[in-house]
Amino acid sequence: MQPIIMAAIMAFMMTGFVTWLNLGITPDFMLQWAKAVVMAWPLASVAAFVAGPLAPKLTQRIVKAVHGAES
Template identity: 45%
Template sequence: MKIHLTFTAAFSFLMSFLLSAWVTYVNLGLTETFMQSWMTAFANAWPAAFVVAFSAAPPIRLMVMRLFSKEQK
C-alpha cells in the first residue's frame, strides 16, 4: 500500500504539473499571468488527479494483467 500511495503521489504530481502547464499555455499563451494561472490550475488539478489515479490504478492494472495473460496463452 505504501508503494501504491507513493507512486500515485509522484505520478499524479508530475502529470498534473506538466498537463496543467500545457493546457494553460494552449488557452492563454505566454501572458503576464501565465505562471499564476498555471499554479492555480495545478493546485486544483493535483488533488483530483491523485484521487482518480489512486482509485483507478488497481482495476486498470488488473485489466491489463488479464489482457496480457490471455495473449500469452
C-alpha cells in the same frame, strides 16, 4: 506515496500544456498555471489511487483480447 508523486507530475505537465493552449504565454502565465496545478493535483491523486488497482487488470484483459484475436 507513489500515486501522489505520479499525480503531481501528471497534473504539473497537463495543466501547463492546457494553460498554454488556452491562454498562450501571457504575463500571468505562471500564476494561472500554479492555480491550475493546485486545483488539479488533489483530483489527480484520487484518480491515481482509484485507477492504480484497475489499470493492471484492464491491461491484462486488453492483452488477452489482442493476443486471442491473433490466434
